[in-house]
Amino acid sequence: MQIHQLSVSHDEIQDRLLVRLNTQAAHEFRFWLTRRMVLRLLPAMEQTLTRLEAAQPGVAASDLSTQQILTDLKRDAFLQSADFATPYDALAQHFPLGPEPLLVTDVQLTLNDHGSLEVVFQQKMGEGVQSCRLNLQAQLVHGLIHLLKETFVKAAWEMNAPNGSISAEPHGSLPMNSTVYKH
Numbered sequence: 001m002q003i004h005q006l007s008v009s010h011d012e013i014q015d016r017l018l019v020r021l022n023t024q025a026a027h028e029f030r031f032w033l034t035r036r037m038v039l040r041l042l043p044a045m046e047q048t049l050t051r052l053e054a055a056q057p058g059v060a061a062s063d064l065s066t067q068q069i070l071t072d073l074k075r076d077a078f079l080q081s082a083d084f085a086t087p088y089d090a091l092a093q094h095f096p097l098g099p100e101p102l103l104v105t106d107v108q109l110t111l112n113d114h115g116s117l118e119v120v121f122q123q124k125m126g127e128g129v130q131s132c133r134l135n136l137q138a139q140l141v142h143g144l145i146h147l148l149k150e151t152f153v154k155a156a157w158e159m160n161a162p163n164g165s166i167s168a169e170p171h172g173s174l175p176m177n178s179t180v181y182k183h
Contacts, residue, residue, distance in 0.1 A: 003140055007088035008147035010155035017151055018101060019144075020088065021134070028092030029132055030101035031121050033148075035157050037104055042148060045117075046071075048109050049141050052117055075142050082143060097132055117141050 005022040017033040033041070050064075050071045106122040112135065122131040136144070 003134075003136070005086075005088055006140065006143055006147065008144070008151045010151050015155075016103075017148065017155065019148075020090075022089060022092055025094075026092050027094045027096055028090075029097055029134075030095070031132075032101045032103045034104075035155075037107070038148060038152060038157075041107055042145065042152075044107075044109055045141065045145055045148075048111065048117055049138065049145065052111055052115070052138050052141065055111065055115065074138065075146075082146075097130070102130060102132060 002024045003021050004024045005020075007018075007020040007022075009018050009020075010016075011018055014032065015035070017038060019031040019033060021029045023029075050068055053071045053074050102121060102123045103125075104121045105124045106120075108118075108120040108122075110118040110120075112118050116135045116137050119134045119136060120131055121134070122129055
């Protein structure tokens with residue numbers, strides 16, 4: 001699945017962020033993210049992106065501060081070349097996850113050996129679980145983080161967690177390359 005467009009918007013009635021991904025095959029994947037989920041997910045995605053950028057071929061960034069500088073440079077380069085002016089094409093004809101967006105209750109982030117980030121969005125309701133697995137290249141992760149932050153501010157949500165800081169708390173013990181965040 002090749003992602004063609006990405007959109008993040010705030011729905012005032014739902015008070016949630018709506019993430020929409022359009023593929024070149026006219027499929028649209030839609031996800032609801034609550035404030036609480038975004039507060040936990042953003043720091044985790046940023047940390048994972050830093051590790052993803054440092055793992056790219058030909059990159060020699062061994063310490064955390066060098067990795068962060070590299071990630072900041074890559075983000076700045078991406079933002080200079082990204083197209084945020086073209087409106088999102090909402091004319092998708094297929095909705096593989098169904099007519100309603102998936103209400104994300106759990107997210108798993110895993111770095112892949114081939115230089116991408118695997119993101120698994122899950123909706124757990126009672127005994128049922130619905131999920132969607134996405135493999136995102138670093139540039140798309142940069143774009144998603146940028147749009148999430150931008151929309152978070154437009155929604156007038158506070159960027160601080162209840163204890164006064166942005167936090168990402170992994171649940172359970174997982175390998176370093178896989179992290180799970182729950183609502």
